Ligand SMILES: Nc1ncnc2c1ncn2[C@@H]1O[C@H](COP(=O)(O)OP(=O)(O)O)[C@@H](O)[C@H]1O
């Protein structure tokens with residue numbers, strides 16, 4: 001890739017190529033991020049790092065780089081980059097809700113209320129300051145309930161607070177919504193005011209949320225993969241609605257919990273997804289848990305569909321999203337947010353290894369080496385969840401097919417025997433190449 005050249009042939013050649021796979025013996029990569037992603041890229045056979053303005057084939061960039069460079073850069077057909085240009089349509093808190101509301105309305109109009117109700121997985125949310133009056137109306141309709149205020153573009157729990165009185169938000173409004181660092185600026189910070197989930201599912205009295213990884217390799221047609229591993233992030237303090245000012249009780253971000261006075265780095269605050277799935281199955285039975293996980297699949301697919309027509313689909317782009325999902329006491333999953341840059345900073349050895357596996361498999365799906373056929377339903381720990389339509393499980397038996405009971409090709413929190421699968425997947429291809 002080189003900077004500031006024109007990209008005149010971009011659109012036309014995009015149309016020509018779809019699943020064409022050209023392998024590269026040596027892949028030049030650029031990456032400014034530290035930690036697990038660096039070591040995964042460094043250890044990949046035949047891959048070499050380029051620094052500064054060197055030409056690259058894959059760029060694992062941050063969203064800041066994208067904002068500054070994407071529009072002014074010429075990128076060859078074969079290069080790959082880990083974000084879509086306007087990823088923020090899904091990954092900024094206010095825009096995500098705006099797109100979901102619009103999609104829900106569209107379904108209501110074009111399909112019907114039943115279909116639209118399948119999008120009722122996000123808490124009631126208003127964008128502030130623009131929807132302040134609508135918010136106040138809703139606030140007054142449900143006295144005594146708890147709300148949460150969140151800056152739209154921050155992460156790691158920064159700037160978030162809970163409230164029950166309009167007065168608390170009046171004080172915030174007087175400051176123009178500016179945070180401490182922004183006191184002197186004239187710009188108003190955008191927030192969302194969201195209904196607080198007051199009945200989270202608790203384990204040992206503690207609240208947690210789930211981090212799930214979804215890889216989108218194309219938006220047109222939509223092609224999305226669900227990773228088998230993920231984790232639950234627990235809060236350090238027993239949950240109660242009596243003290244709404246305690247962030248260690250209400251915010252499950254690792255970045256928050258790590259700073260709790262009684263945080264124990266040995267114990268950490270995570271459970272792997274498999275452990276959680278086992279726990280829930282023991283407690284509620286298989287059927288209830290399968291329903292819960294199918295509800296989560298519904299969240300992933302619908303949220304992607306809500307932005308499918310808006311995201312600029314460049315064949316060079318892919319995105320590994322980190323979904324934040326909260327369960328309530330009725331085992332209903334709620335979508336809290338979608339992250340474009342989920343943390344790859346490990347919180348321990350187990351976490352480091354999981355993240356390395358995840359990133360390796362992301363590169364396996366992206367397939368710069370050209371080893372895949374493009375028809376795979378599974379690559380390592382990734383299962384193809386949506387391919388311009390629902391994907392049926394490979395092992396779905398004739399009985400289930402005959403009863404037209406659809407078995408989705410997703411295995412979140414199930415065994416991740418990725419190495420065995422990768423060996424089996426790559427073997428015939430290696431044999432072919434040797435011949
Ligand atoms: N509507 C909500 N109800 C209950 N808890 C919430 C809600 N929204 C956020 N939280 C809690 O706050 C944490 C941070 O919120 P999130 O929207 O993910 O912002 P951030 O970008 O700072 O991570 C979540 O992980 C969750 O524990």
Ligand SMILES: [Mg+2]
Pocket residue numbers: 156157253324337
């Ligand atoms: Mg979050």
